[in-house]
Amino acid sequence: MVKQADVSPELNETAAQTGEPVPGLPARRLAATLIDEVLKARLALDETYERLAPTFGLDAADAALARAIAITAFRRLGTIQHAINARLERGSPRNSGPFEPILVAAAAQILFLDVPDHAAVDLAIRHLHEDARSSRYVSLGNALLRRLARERDAILGEALDPFLDTPEWLAESWIESYGEETAAAIAASHRDEPPLDISVKDDAAGWAEKLDGLLLPTGSVRLRERQSITGLPGFDEGAWWVQDAAAALPVRLLAPKPGERIADLCAAPGGKTAQLAAAGASVTAVDRSGPRLRRLRANLERLGLSAEIVTKDAALWQAEPFDAVLLDAPCSATGTIRRHPDVAWTKTPEDRDKLAALQARLLEAAARLTRPGGRLIYCTCSLEPQEGEQQIAVFLAENPDFKRSPITADEIGGVEGAIDRHGDLRTLPHQLKHDGPRLSGWAGFYACRLIRRETGG
Ligand SMILES: C[S@@+](CC[C@H](N)C(=O)[O-])C[C@H]1O[C@@H](n2cnc3c(N)ncnc32)[C@H](O)[C@@H]1O
Numbered sequence: 001m002v003k004q005a006d007v008s009p010e011l012n013e014t015a016a017q018t019g020e021p022v023p024g025l026p027a028r029r030l031a032a033t034l035i036d037e038v039l040k041a042r043l044a045l046d047e048t049y050e051r052l053a054p055t056f057g058l059d060a061a062d063a064a065l066a067r068a069i070a071i072t073a074f075r076r077l078g079t080i081q082h083a084i085n086a087r088l089e090r091g092s093p094r095n096s097g098p099f100e101p102i103l104v105a106a107a108a109q110i111l112f113l114d115v116p117d118h119a120a121v122d123l124a125i126r127h128l129h130e131d132a133r134s135s136r137y138v139s140l141g142n143a144l145l146r147r148l149a150r151e152r153d154a155i156l157g158e159a160l161d162p163f164l165d166t167p168e169w170l171a172e173s174w175i176e177s178y179g180e181e182t183a184a185a186i187a188a189s190h191r192d193e194p195p196l197d198i199s200v201k202d203d204a205a206g207w208a209e210k211l212d213g214l215l216l217p218t219g220s221v222r223l224r225e226r227q228s229i230t231g232l233p234g235f236d237e238g239a240w241w242v243q244d245a246a247a248a249l250p251v252r253l254l255a256p257k258p259g260e261r262i263a264d265l266c267a268a269p270g271g272k273t274a275q276l277a278a279a280g281a282s283v284t285a286v287d288r289s290g291p292r293l294r295r296l297r298a299n300l301e302r303l304g305l306s307a308e309i310v311t312k313d314a315a316l317w318q319a320e321p322f323d324a325v326l327l328d329a330p331c332s333a334t335g336t337i338r339r340h341p342d343v344a345w346t347k348t349p350e351d352r353d354k355l356a357a358l359q360a361r362l363l364e365a366a367a368r369l370t371r372p373g374g375r376l377i378y379c380t381c382s383l384e385p386q387e388g389e390q391q392i393a394v395f396l397a398e399n400p401d402f403k404r405s406p407i408t409a410d411e412i413g414g415v416e417g418a419i420d421r422h423g424d425l426r427t428l429p430h431q432l433k434h435d436g437p438r439l440s441g442w443a444g445f446y447a448c449r450l451i452r453r454e455t456g457g
Pocket residue numbers: 265266267268269270271272273286287288289292312313314315328329330331
């Protein structure tokens with residue numbers, strides 16, 4: 001056990017700052033700031049990174065390293081916090097400023113990243129020195145980090161329980177919804193980096209060959225190598241876009257036809273709008289976020305696709321009813337934890353419940369926008385039934401003019417186990433197994449296909 005008075009204060013002098021720029025330190029400053037801000041303000045890591053990274057003046061490699069440290073810290077936060085707390089006799093010292101995020105960032109490097117221990121420890125010590133509040137605990141931090149490095153094998157051995165990196169409320173929710181074994185498989189899959197999938201405008205088999213990818217049974221292409229996508233063939237020409245294989249399914253289930261009028265509600269940044277437009281539909285993309293719609297516009301421009309773009313609250317928007325409506329509702333996004341591990345630590349059951357109320361309003365609006373005989377797809381990238389199955393159960397009970405149009409396995413390439421007993425899509429992160437974790441899995445998605453009856457009765 002490391003005690004706060006255990007370690008000689010002389011260490012303060014040996015690691016003291018010299019005033020010279022220290023290579024690698026700016027990346028650690030950004031990483032610890034990201035961890036701190038995301039956890040305190042419960043913000044998304046991607047948006048926090050986009051806002052903060054430019055203010056740190058890092059080159060591309062350092063910025064990428066900072067992001068990798070932060071994302072690893074969130075992916076394994078339970079293990080890291082457990083290892084730190086078990087070795088701090090009195091817990092983290094109070095009023096210690098950035099002490100905790102600096103230690104978490106260093107622990108992520110020591111336990112999970114290919115960073116030499118001495119570099120991770122030395123940079124953390126220098127970083128602790130920079131703030132008067134954390135500099136008082138340099139000795140404690142130094143002793144603790146050295147212990148983590150020495151005891152790495154034991155720590156990783158203890159971390160075999162997959163729920164260690166899952167907040168309790170989520171583990172409970174998944175156990176209740178899917179059973180203990182499936183919940184454990186979901187939690188375990190979140191520990192691996194996700195695959196990189198693309199949707200292509202056409203000729204998926206040809207693009208799979210050109211990019212040395214794997215053609216998935218659902219029609220998406222999975223890239224074998226992790227790489228910078230902007231330099232790949234087809235990116236500049238707009239032949240494809242990045243989209244998780246499960247996220248591509250709702251539009252496949254809508255089966256858009258050329259010339260159909262389709263409303264894409266909650267559309268930004270436009271992955272599904274691009275699928276609809278690529279199929280030749282006349283698409284109206286609605287989202288309430290101007291900045292996110294700017295990204296949608298830029299994405300469509302690169303792809304040479306077009307859609308009418310409307311900046312509005314979709315719950316209030318009115319228009320002539322459409323042949324088909326897609327509602328990809330805002331949700332807790334717990335189905336994307338493998339890609340966005342911060343989601344596990346920033347979302348709460350209260351968020352889920354608030355979002356569920358918004359989803360119900362949006363679904364009613366989507367129903368009003370569907371013409372008699374038209375199709376309506378409701379989907380969310382959430383694993384929580386409150387945002388999926390339960391929404392549809394209430395909706396169908398209150399809207400007898402809609403009926404479910406059950407999904408069949410052949411519509412999703414014959415993938416096993418991803419359709420529930422009602423005929424709704426329910427993908428889980430540990431499904432779609434290929435060789436090794438790098439090529440396996442997909443996001444957790446729920447989708448239900450509804451038809452508005454012709455007669456309204
Ligand atoms: C899950 S994301 C949509 C992803 C998008 N469909 C795609 O495939 O790229 C949810 C979107 O809902 C938008 N949103 C949230 N509340 C909304 C509302 N009341 N009206 C319209 N858009 C809303 C958010 O701005 C966000 O862009």
